[in-house]
Amino acid sequence: MSVEAPAPPRTPGGGRADRPARRSRRPRGSVTGYLLLAPAGIFLLAFFVVPFYSLVATSLFDPSGSDFRGYEMTYAWGNYVDVVRDYWGPLLRAMAYGAAATAACLVLGYVLAYAIAFKAGRWKNLMLVLVIAPFFTSFLIRTLSWKLILADDGFVVNTLQVLQLLGDDGRLLATPFAVIAGLTYNFLPFMVLPLYASLDKLDPRLVEASSDLYANPVAGFFKVTWPLSLPGVVSGTLLTFIPATGDYINAELLGSTNNRVIGNVIQSQFTDANNYPVAAALSVLLSVLIVVMVLVYVRRAGTEELL
Amino acid sequence: MRWVRDNLVLLLGLAVLVYTFVPIAVVVLMSFNAPDSRLVYSFDGFTLDNWLNPCADPDLCSALGVSIRIGALATAGSTVLGTLAAFALVRHRFRGRSASNLLIFLPMATPEVVLGSSLLALFVASGLAGQLGFWTILIAHVMFCLSFVVVTVRARLAGMDDALEQAAMDLYATPAQTFWRVTFPLVLPGILAAALLSFSLSFDDFIVTNLNSGNTTTFPMYVWGVARVGIPMQVNVIGTLMFVLSIAVVIGVEVRNRRRQVPVA
Amino acid sequence: MSRLAEQEVAGDALGAPASGEEGPYDGLRIRALTKSFGSYTAVRSLDLDIPRGSFFALLGPSGCGKTTTLRMVAGLEQPTSGTITLAGEDITRTKPYRRPVNTVFQSYALFPHLDVAENVAFGLKRRKVKDVAAQVEAMLALVELETQASKKPAQLSGGQQQRVALARALINRPEVLLLDEPLGALDLKLRRSMQIEVKRIQTEVGLTFVHVTHDQEEAMTMADTVAVMNGGVVEQMGAPSELYENPRSTFVANFLGQSNLIEGTVRRRDADLVTVDMHGVTVSVPAHRVHTDGDRGWVGIRPEKVLIGEVGAELDAPGNTVPGGVITDVSFVGVSTQYLVRMPWGQELQVFAQNTGRQRMFAHGEQVELSWRPEYAFLLDASQDVAAGADRVVG
Numbered sequence: 001m002s003v004e005a006p007a008p009p010r011t012p013g014g015g016r017a018d019r020p021a022r023r024s025r026r027p028r029g030s031v032t033g034y035l036l037l038a039p040a041g042i043f044l045l046a047f048f049v050v051p052f053y054s055l056v057a058t059s060l061f062d063p064s065g066s067d068f069r070g071y072e073m074t075y076a077w078g079n080y081v082d083v084v085r086d087y088w089g090p091l092l093r094a095m096a097y098g099a100a101a102t103a104a105c106l107v108l109g110y111v112l113a114y115a116i117a118f119k120a121g122r123w124k125n126l127m128l129v130l131v132i133a134p135f136f137t138s139f140l141i142r143t144l145s146w147k148l149i150l151a152d153d154g155f156v157v158n159t160l161q162v163l164q165l166l167g168d169d170g171r172l173l174a175t176p177f178a179v180i181a182g183l184t185y186n187f188l189p190f191m192v193l194p195l196y197a198s199l200d201k202l203d204p205r206l207v208e209a210s211s212d213l214y215a216n217p218v219a220g221f222f223k224v225t226w227p228l229s230l231p232g233v234v235s236g237t238l239l240t241f242i243p244a245t246g247d248y249i250n251a252e253l254l255g256s257t258n259n260r261v262i263g264n265v266i267q268s269q270f271t272d273a274n275n276y277p278v279a280a281a282l283s284v285l286l287s288v289l290i291v292v293m294v295l296v297y298v299r300r301a302g303t304e305e306l307l
Numbered sequence: 308m309r310w311v312r313d314n315l316v317l318l319l320g321l322a323v324l325v326y327t328f329v330p331i332a333v334v335v336l337m338s339f340n341a342p343d344s345r346l347v348y349s350f351d352g353f354t355l356d357n358w359l360n361p362c363a364d365p366d367l368c369s370a371l372g373v374s375i376r377i378g379a380l381a382t383a384g385s386t387v388l389g390t391l392a393a394f395a396l397v398r399h400r401f402r403g404r405s406a407s408n409l410l411i412f413l414p415m416a417t418p419e420v421v422l423g424s425s426l427l428a429l430f431v432a433s434g435l436a437g438q439l440g441f442w443t444i445l446i447a448h449v450m451f452c453l454s455f456v457v458v459t460v461r462a463r464l465a466g467m468d469d470a471l472e473q474a475a476m477d478l479y480a481t482p483a484q485t486f487w488r489v490t491f492p493l494v495l496p497g498i499l500a501a502a503l504l505s506f507s508l509s510f511d512d513f514i515v516t517n518l519n520s521g522n523t524t525t526f527p528m529y530v531w532g533v534a535r536v537g538i539p540m541q542v543n544v545i546g547t548l549m550f551v552l553s554i555a556v557v558i559g560v561e562v563r564n565r566r567r568q569v570p571v572a
Numbered sequence: 573m574s575r576l577a578e579q580e581v582a583g584d585a586l587g588a589p590a591s592g593e594e595g596p597y598d599g600l601r602i603r604a605l606t607k608s609f610g611s612y613t614a615v616r617s618l619d620l621d622i623p624r625g626s627f628f629a630l631l632g633p634s635g636c637g638k639t640t641t642l643r644m645v646a647g648l649e650q651p652t653s654g655t656i657t658l659a660g661e662d663i664t665r666t667k668p669y670r671r672p673v674n675t676v677f678q679s680y681a682l683f684p685h686l687d688v689a690e691n692v693a694f695g696l697k698r699r700k701v702k703d704v705a706a707q708v709e710a711m712l713a714l715v716e717l718e719t720q721a722s723k724k725p726a727q728l729s730g731g732q733q734q735r736v737a738l739a740r741a742l743i744n745r746p747e748v749l750l751l752d753e754p755l756g757a758l759d760l761k762l763r764r765s766m767q768i769e770v771k772r773i774q775t776e777v778g779l780t781f782v783h784v785t786h787d788q789e790e791a792m793t794m795a796d797t798v799a800v801m802n803g804g805v806v807e808q809m810g811a812p813s814e815l816y817e818n819p820r821s822t823f824v825a826n827f828l829g830q831s832n833l834i835e836g837t838v839r840r841r842d843a844d845l846v847t848v849d850m851h852g853v854t855v856s857v858p859a860h861r862v863h864t865d866g867d868r869g870w871v872g873i874r875p876e877k878v879l880i881g882e883v884g885a886e887l888d889a890p891g892n893t894v895p896g897g898v899i900t901d902v903s904f905v906g907v908s909t910q911y912l913v914r915m916p917w918g919q920e921l922q923v924f925a926q927n928t929g930r931q932r933m934f935a936h937g938e939q940v941e942l943s944w945r946p947e948y949a950f951l952l953d954a955s956q957d958v959a960a961g962a963d964r965v966v967g
C-alpha cells in the first residue's frame with residue numbers, strides 16, 4: 001500500500017507563479033471529463049446519496065409500523081425526540097469514547113510520526129511500512145487479540161495486580177478503558193499517516209532557525225513544529241474521530257453491556273428489532289452530529305484545505 | 308544514558324510501533340495453540356494442527372471464499388470506476404468539479420454504520436429486503452472503496468510532471484501512444500496501491516456488510532459469530548496468513564522501487 | 573554564415589512588418605504571434621526570423637513571454653493569433669507530434685520508467701525509424717554517456733540527465749531544437765561546462781537551436797543572436813556584442829550587464845554627433861547611438877568604460893569629462909576595483925577600473941574626475957523607466 005493512500009490529499013504544489021503558461025494548459029473538451037466521471041458519479045449518487053435520502057425518509061415513517069405490515073410516511077418528527085430520550089446515553093458515550101481515543105491517538109501518533117519524519121533516517125520507509133502492516137490483519141481478529149491480552153487472568157492484569165496498580169478483583173476487560181484502548185489501537189494509522197505527511201514536508205532547518213533565535217526545544221516545538229503540522233493534526237483527528245465514533249466492534253468485544261454505543265443500538269434496531277424508523281433516526285442523528293462537530297472543529301482550527 | 312536522552316523521541320516512536328505489533332504476536336502465537344477448551348482462551352500447548360487443517364470448520368473456509376470473491380469483484384469495480392474518475396478530476400476542467408470532489412470525499416467522512424444503514428434503508432424501501440446477500444454486499448463494498456481509489460490515484464496523477472506527457476508529444480508520440488507508453492505506466496503504481504487498499508478494505512469490512520448481508524456470511528461476520536462461542540484457532544492461522552501476505556506484497560514493492568532508483572549522491 | 577549577415581537579418585526582422593515579404597525562407601519565421609491567457613497577454617504581436625543553423629537565444633526575465641513563445645513553436649501551446657512557419661511551411665496549428673521540432677525541457681522530463689537508451693530511442697521508435705540501436709549508440713557517444721545506457725534517469729547526476737535530455741531531442745535531427753532553460757537546474761560550475769558542451773554539439777550537428785534563458789551571461793556566451801524580451805515583446809535583437817555595446821532601451825541597458833543612466837537635455841543634433849547637457853556638463857554621443865527623437869534623454873555609459881582620475885589630471889581618454897565626483901564606496905574584486913562615485917547632482921555612478929597596475933587605488937571620500945570616450949556613450953528615450961530591467965535575478 002502506498003503511503004499516500006488514506007492520507008489527506010496534498011496541497012496544490014508551489015508551481016512557478018511567473019509562468020501563466022502552466023496554469024491554463026490542457027484546454028480539453030469537458031465532454032470527456034463528464035464521460036470519465038459519469039460511472040463513478042452515478043454509482044455514488046445511486047448508492048450513497050439516494051440511500052441517505054432513503055434513510056432520512058425512513059426516519060420519518062410512522063414508528064408503529066413494522067416490517068411485516070409495512071410503514072407509512074407520516075413525517076413523524078417525534079421519532080427524533082424519542083431516540084434522543086431513549087438513547088442519549090449510547091450517543092454521548094460513543095462521542096466520548098471517540099474523543100478520548102482520538103486524543104490518545106494524537107499523542108501516540110504524533111510521537112510516532114515525528115520519530116519517522118525526523119529521526120528514522122534511512123529506516124523511514126521501513127517504519128512507514130511497519131505502521132501499516134499490522135492493519136492488514138483483520139480488524140476483528142486484532143480486537144479479539146486485545147480481548148485475550150486484557151483478559152481477567154491474563155498477563156497484563158496479573159502484573160498490574162502484583163504492582164498494586166489494580167485491585168485484586170479489578171479488571172481491564174469490560175471497562176471503558178478497554179474500549180478506548182481498543183479504539184486507539186485500531187485507528188492509530190489514520191492518525192499517523194496524515195501527521196507524517198505534514199511533518200515530512202516541514203523543513204528541519206525551520207526548527208534550527210528557531211533555536212538560533214533563542215527558542216528552547218519546547219518553545220521551538222510549540223511555536224514552529226506544532227503550528228506547521230496543524231493540517232495533519234486536523235485531518236488526522238477527523239479521520240480518527242469519525243470512524244471511532246461510529247464503531248461498535250470495540251464496545252461489543254472489549255466492553256460490557258454498560259458500554260454500549262450508538263453503533264450497537266443502530267445495528268440491533270435494524271437487524272434484530274427490525275425497528276427501522278428508530279434505527280434510521282439514530283443514524284441520521286449521528287451523521288448530523290458528526291457533521292456539525294466537524295464543521296465547528298474545522299472552523300476553529302482554521303484549516304480549509306481538507307479537500 | 309546520554310544516548311537514550313538524545314534518541315528519546317525515536318525510542319518512544321519505536322515503543323509505539325512495538326505496541327501496534329503486540330496483538331499480531333498474540334495472533335501468530337495462538338495459531339500454534341492447542342487449546343484445552345474452546346471457551347477458555349489461553350495458550351495451552353504447541354501444535355501444527357491448525358495450520359495443517361485450516362478448514363477444520365467448513366463454515367470458516369466457505370466464509371473466507373465469499374470474502375475473497377467479494378473482495379476481488381469489489382476491487383475490480385471500484386478500481387476501474389475510481390481510476391476513470393481520478394483522471395476526470397485531475398485532467399479535465401468542467402462545471403461541477405468541486406461538487407464532484409465533495410461527492411467523492413463524503414463517503415470517507417461518513418461513519419460506516421451510517422453508510423450501511425443508508426443502503427439498508429434503500430434496499431428495504433425498494434422491496435429488496437428479502438434479496439440481501441452477495442450482490443448487496445458487493446454494491447456496498449464498491450461504494451465505500453471507490454472514494455479511496457479516487458484519492459489514491461488522484462494523488463499519483465497530480466504528482467506527475469506534466470512535462471513528461473508534453474515531452475512524449477514532442478517526441479512524435481500520438482495522444483494514444485502518449486497515454487499507453489508514458490501516462491499509464493507512470494500511474495500504474497498508484498492504481499495498484501488503490502487496488503490493494505480496496506481489497507483489504509473490502510475483505511476486512513464488518514459494519515457495513517453486517518447490515519446488508521442477509522444470510523450470506525463473510526469472513527469477518529464468521530469471526531463475529533464465533534467470538535461469542537469460542538474462536539477456532541484456525542482464525543488465527545488466517546490472521547497470520549493475511550499479515551504475512553500483505554507484508555510480502557509491501558516489501559516486494561519496496562524492494563522493486565529501491566532497485567529501480569538508486570539515488571546518486 | 574557570417575556574423576554580419578546575421579545581424580542584417582536580425583535587424584530586418586525587428587523592423588519588418590508582418591505583411592508582404594513572405595518569400596521562401598528556410599529558417600523559423602514568426603509573424604504577429606500573440607498569446608493571451610484571459611486578460612493577460614503573454615506574447616504581443618511578436619515577429620522573429622531565426623536563420624537555419626543559428627544558435628538563437630530568447631533572453632528575458634521571468635514572465636516576459638519567452639517560454640510561452642517557445643511552447644508555441646513546440647506546439648504545446650496554441651497561439652491566440654499569428655503564424656509560425658518553418659522552412660516555408662505553416663506549422664502554426666500542426667500537432668506537436670507532427671512537427672519537426674524537439675524540445676529540451678527545463679525539468680528534462682525524462683521518462684522515469686524507461687532507461688537512458690529507451691529514453692533516447694523514444695522519438696525514433698514513434699516514427700518507426702529503422703536501425704534505432706545504432707543511432708542511439710552514436711548519440712550516447714556524442715554526449716559521452718555510452719556507459720550509462722541501461723541506467724534509469726533517477727540514477728544519473730543532474731548534468732548527466734541534462735545530456736540525456738539533449739540526446740533524446742537531438743537524435744531526431746529536428747529542424748529546430750528548442751531549449752527551455754535547460755541549464756537552470758545545474759550548479760554554476762557545471763552550467764559553465766555544459767554551456768561549452770552544448771555549443772560544441774550545436775556546431776557539430778549544425779541544427780538550429782533556439783535557447784530560452786533568463787541568464788544574460790549564458791545567452792551571450794552561447795548564442796550568436798540574442799533577442800531580449802520584456803513584457804511580451806522583443807526589446808532588441810542582435811549579436812551579443814551589439815546588444816551590449818549599443819543598447820536601444822533602458823531595459824536592455826540594465827538587463828544586459830549594468831549601465832550608468834544620467835538624465836540629460838539635447839542641445840544640438842549634428843549629422844554624426846549629438847550634444848547633450850547633463851546637469852550642466854556638456855557631453856556628446858555619436859548620432860548612430862542616439863535612440864530618441866526627443867529633447868530629453870538618458871545618457872548611458874557602461875561602468876567599465878568610465879575612467880577615473882585625480883582632479884585636474886591629464887586624461888587617458890580625451891572626451892566627455894565630468895568633474896566634481898566624490899568616492900563613496902570602494903570594492904576590490906580582484907580583476908577590477910568597483911567604485912561608487914557621488915556626482916554633484918546627487919546621483920551615484922558606478923565605475924569599474926581594471927587592476928592593470930597603472931593607476932593607484934582611490935580611497936573613500938577622495939575627490940575625483942570621471943571621463944569617457946564619446947563613442948562609448950549612448951542616448952536613450954526619456955520616457956523609458958530608468959530602472960527597467962535593473963532588478964533582474966542574476967542567474
